[in-house]
Amino acid sequence: MSATERLFWQDPYQRHFRAWVMETLTFKGQPAAVLDRTCFYPTSGGQPHDLGTLGGIPVVEVLEEEGGKIIHLLERPLMLGPVEGEIDWSRRFDHMQQHTGQHILSQAFERELNAATTSFHLGSEVVTIDVAIPTLSPKEAARVEALANRIVIEDRPVHAKEYDEEEASSLPLRKAPVVHGRIRIVEVEGFDLSACGGTHVRRTGEVGPIHIRRWERRRGQVRVEFLCGWRALEDYAKRDRLLQEAANQLSVGTEELSEAIQRLQKAEQLARRTAESLRKRLLDYELPQLLAEAEPLGEMRVLCRLLEGYDAGNMRYIAQNLTQTPGIVALLAVTEPSPQLCFARSENLPLDMSQLLRQVVAPYGGRGGGRPHVAQGGGVAPEDLEEILQKAKELLR
Ligand SMILES: [Zn+2]
Structure with missing residues (x-):
């Protein structure tokens, strides 16, 4: 069967x-x-297929076979004979805005940075091009974006015309054709000439704002994510709302947001330092009491405790201070920020705390180490800590 007649080439505005x-x-x-x-429009050249209905039946996918036959995949079967079709216009127009926008942006990359576009992807959320440059600075991106938007604001005509292969090869094309025979060239007047089978708007003004949103390095190139037209406007509106919400939460204007965040960070740092110093003072106050709670065991006294309300740093501080007194063994554990143990002894006791700790945590899947007089460990479940401490105490007997 011969190729399907492409009405979207004759008039991309026909729905x-x-x-x-x-x-x-x-x-x-x-x-x-x-x-x-x-x-x-069938999926091709980076542009996704149209949706819509044929004889009232939803079209779910459109693809093109070799030889130019276009196949419409349907929700239900259709009969041979006459049919009326209707395309989903908002989806198609969005694709036209993104695709013409891509041609303009790619040419802007060529002119500003001498960077060729090596691939184009038009997704339902994001649109990307891969550009043949190793890196892109924010200043360079701003220059490219400004040129692209200037072309939009100049509202230049966009035409598509067919040429034969020889004629096409003499044109200064940004993108060489991948097909043979009759070649369709899309021109953004006085700015860009590309071989392309996609659907495009009539004038650059219809593309609307072109916004480079972010980019990343990828296999020696830069992948640039951008939005055009309604997508760009929705993105601006969303960002504006987020900014306004953040400013409202801090009771400042959006202009003062950065300053307010800096103030907040400083206040938080100060609060943290104050809490830390208060906790140390409380510890110093509690140390004599903890020492008094140590149980006599032969020649030594043992403090065996799961500490609540303290973190690993506080635990080390307690262990160090308690073992300044001769004859003390401290077997301590905390759950914050994760289950950890600290075993320590006074200088005058001939015990190996590192060996003791490794021995008791091993059956619980834990690990630890240190020196003979002080050792630390973790990697156990919080609910096992009490039992581990009791086992260590029994081993000391
Ligand atoms: Zn194209």
């Missing part, structure tokens, strides 16, 4: 059409139809 169902088939397990002509 409604009449055609003839020439062939019905099953494709990828789905009912499908081939028409003599169609407004439905």
